[in-house]
Amino acid sequence: MIRNESNPEESFIGFLQVDRLGIIQYASPQAEYLLDCRVDKADVSLMTVAPNIGRQVLLCMEQELHSNAFVAREKERDIEVLVSTMMHDSLPQGALCFLRDIKNAAEAARNLPPIKEMHLQFQALLEHSGYGIYILDGRGIILKVNDVAADLIRLDKDQVIGKSIFKLVDLGIMEEVLTPAILKTKKPLTRPLWAIKSNKYIMASGIPILDEQGEIMFVVVIEHDMTIVKELRAQLNQAKQVAETIRGELSDRNLLELENSEIIAISPAMKQVLTVLLKLTRMDVSNILITGESGAGKGYLAKFVHQHGLRKEQPFISINCATLPEMLLEAELFGYEKGAFTGASETGKAGLFELANNGTIFLDEIGDLPFSVQAKLLKVLDDGEIRRLGGTKSIKVNCIVIAATNLNLEDLVQKKTFRKDLYFRLNTFPVRIPALRDRQEDILAMAKFFLKKFNETYRQKKRFSERCIEEFLAYDFPGNIRELENLIKNAVVIKEKDLLTGILPANRIQSAVSMEAPPQKQAHVFRGLQEDLLEFERKRIEHAMEQFDNTRDLARYFRISQSSVVRKLKKHGLSF
Numbered sequence: 001m002i003r004n005e006s007n008p009e010e011s012f013i014g015f016l017q018v019d020r021l022g023i024i025q026y027a028s029p030q031a032e033y034l035l036d037c038r039v040d041k042a043d044v045s046l047m048t049v050a051p052n053i054g055r056q057v058l059l060c061m062e063q064e065l066h067s068n069a070f071v072a073r074e075k076e077r078d079i080e081v082l083v084s085t086m087m088h089d090s091l092p093q094g095a096l097c098f099l100r101d102i103k104n105a106a107e108a109a110r111n112l113p114p115i116k117e118m119h120l121q122f123q124a125l126l127e128h129s130g131y132g133i134y135i136l137d138g139r140g141i142i143l144k145v146n147d148v149a150a151d152l153i154r155l156d157k158d159q160v161i162g163k164s165i166f167k168l169v170d171l172g173i174m175e176e177v178l179t180p181a182i183l184k185t186k187k188p189l190t191r192p193l194w195a196i197k198s199n200k201y202i203m204a205s206g207i208p209i210l211d212e213q214g215e216i217m218f219v220v221v222i223e224h225d226m227t228i229v230k231e232l233r234a235q236l237n238q239a240k241q242v243a244e245t246i247r248g249e250l251s252d253r254n255l256l257e258l259e260n261s262e263i264i265a266i267s268p269a270m271k272q273v274l275t276v277l278l279k280l281t282r283m284d285v286s287n288i289l290i291t292g293e294s295g296a297g298k299g300y301l302a303k304f305v306h307q308h309g310l311r312k313e314q315p316f317i318s319i320n321c322a323t324l325p326e327m328l329l330e331a332e333l334f335g336y337e338k339g340a341f342t343g344a345s346e347t348g349k350a351g352l353f354e355l356a357n358n359g360t361i362f363l364d365e366i367g368d369l370p371f372s373v374q375a376k377l378l379k380v381l382d383d384g385e386i387r388r389l390g391g392t393k394s395i396k397v398n399c400i401v402i403a404a405t406n407l408n409l410e411d412l413v414q415k416k417t418f419r420k421d422l423y424f425r426l427n428t429f430p431v432r433i434p435a436l437r438d439r440q441e442d443i444l445a446m447a448k449f450f451l452k453k454f455n456e457t458y459r460q461k462k463r464f465s466e467r468c469i470e471e472f473l474a475y476d477f478p479g480n481i482r483e484l485e486n487l488i489k490n491a492v493v494i495k496e497k498d499l500l501t502g503i504l505p506a507n508r509i510q511s512a513v514s515m516e517a518p519p520q521k522q523a524h525v526f527r528g529l530q531e532d533l534l535e536f537e538r539k540r541i542e543h544a545m546e547q548f549d550n551t552r553d554l555a556r557y558f559r560i561s562q563s564s565v566v567r568k569l570k571k572h573g574l575s576f
């Protein structure tokens with residue numbers, strides 16, 4: 001509002017601050033220009049430099065008016081004055097005076113709002129901005145303070161206006177404040193403060209207003225109540241925790257969605273494995289070591305990790321470390337430059353790590369990795385860099401590494417055929433897949449899944465007999481899922497009859513089924529005679545159906561009529 005340009009003649013508004021005796025505390029260059037004086041020493045009275053104005057200002061304080069406006073003639077100028085009294089305990093402590101030359105003002109009136117209007121605007125801004133506002137002079141005396149600021153420190157405005165901020169802090173009336181630091185450094189400052197009395201968290205910004213000499217005229221401090229922001233931050237943290245929980249639940253939901261996919265996981269043990277793998281894929285972590293017996297699904301799950309991860313659009317490169325001799329394996333993994341070895345291609349070749357860049361590389365049978373290649377693999381894991389055979393420059397690669405083995409790597413480390421440091425690097429996220437025999441719930445689901453798959457592939461309508469299912473559950477599946485898959489594929493293709501029986505290796509199944517016998521007898525104790533007879537009848541018919549393929553032969557075998565055979569087949573849901 002005060003135009004503070006270097007040439008006072010171009011300014012319209014002068015500003016003065018006097019104490020309650022009319023001694024000038026501060027005069028802006030504009031005020032000095034209008035009153036034709038210099039206030040550079042102490043104790044200059046307004047009555048001396050501008051008696052007509054001084055008289056009216058003192059009168060205003062005497063009469064305890066909050067503000068007044070008048071026109072007075074000084075030094076052949078008609079000067080319009082707006083007085084704003086600084087009150088303390090309802091007593092005037094001094095006054096702020098805004099001055100302007102009416103003649104100039106008339107000329108400028110087209111551009112400037114009347115001084116009273118400006119004052120009103122200033123007051124409105126002060127009181128209704130929503131921020132706490134202090135205005136202090138260059139000595140730290142509080143000139144103005146609005147209701148919001150007073151409320152934040154739980155004091156009346158009159159208790160602080162006209163007082164030194166230093167004294168108020170010394171007396172413990174106000175707590176930590178910004179102004180002393182700003183007066184010292186003459187620099188703006190923003191700091192969080194804690195208003196103990198109102199229990200509010202405040203963000204305070206103080207700005208020094210400097211005069212032409214670089215001295216502080218005022219300090220304006222604006223306070224923003226951040227309590228709500230703090231509360232919102234607490235709510236946000238709470239929301240984040242909820243989101244984390246939901247994310248955890250989502251991985252369970254993902255498991256549900258997987259029920260429709262080609263991955264079978266009914267048993268709690270397998271569900272746990274999938275939950276862990278889903279977490280790892282979501283976090284895009286590398287160095288996952290999958291262990292488990294041969295055929296348990298290690299390769300299948302490695303692919304699953306890739307397909308459900310952030311890199312699913314990128315390559316999935318798989319290599320069996322047991323199938324290639326040392327030199328070739330090294331060339332496969334890291335590539336080679338032309339002429340690197342006898343028989344090397346003329347152009348050189350990129351290695352699998354390069355091909356898997358940004359995607360996933362799956363190192364199957366990692367326990368069989370030759371010792372010399374282990375050191376090179378360790379370097380890739382540590383530095384994310386490879387060097388082609390015969391090459392000199394390092395190439396950066398960024399891929400998820402998943403390794404798998406059915407060997408016990410710790411044993412290999414003991415036997416010194418596997419590097420300990422590599423084992424620790426690869427084993428960052430170990431996942432053990434349980435053997436199929438240890439997840440009974442999955443056996444039937446898998447069996448049904450493979451039967452449906454191969455029936456579709458080979459256009460068959462094969463189905464399992466009851467005995468077949470009992471045998472599955474009693475069998476120990478040394479070859480795990482791969483064995484089950486192959487057995488069913490074989491049976492679907494080879495067996496003549498649609499009702500599948502005896503598809504497991506005969507020598508192993510005998511003992512397995514007989515071992516299961518006692519609990520079954522136990523179960524019979526609780527069944528009625530009728531149910532037992534029905535089950536006996538069904539089993540006999542199923543056995544007979546393995547030897548005969550029409551109802552006529554069955555009738556002859558059981559020595560009953562053909563129509564009785566048809567009725568019984570229908571009753572048990574059986575057919576040829």
Ligand SMILES: Nc1ncnc2c1ncn2[C@@H]1O[C@H](COP(=O)(O)OP(=O)(O)OP(=O)(O)O)[C@@H](O)[C@H]1O
Nearest residue numbers: 262263264293294295296297298299300406481482
């Ligand atoms: N969870 C599963 N759901 C459906 N099919 C599966 C599942 N896990 C494995 N399979 C099937 O089982 C077969 C064997 O799996 P995989 O080759 O991944 O076993 P592996 O543990 O890697 O065996 P190896 O140690 O001999 O390499 C695969 O052909 C796949 O079709």
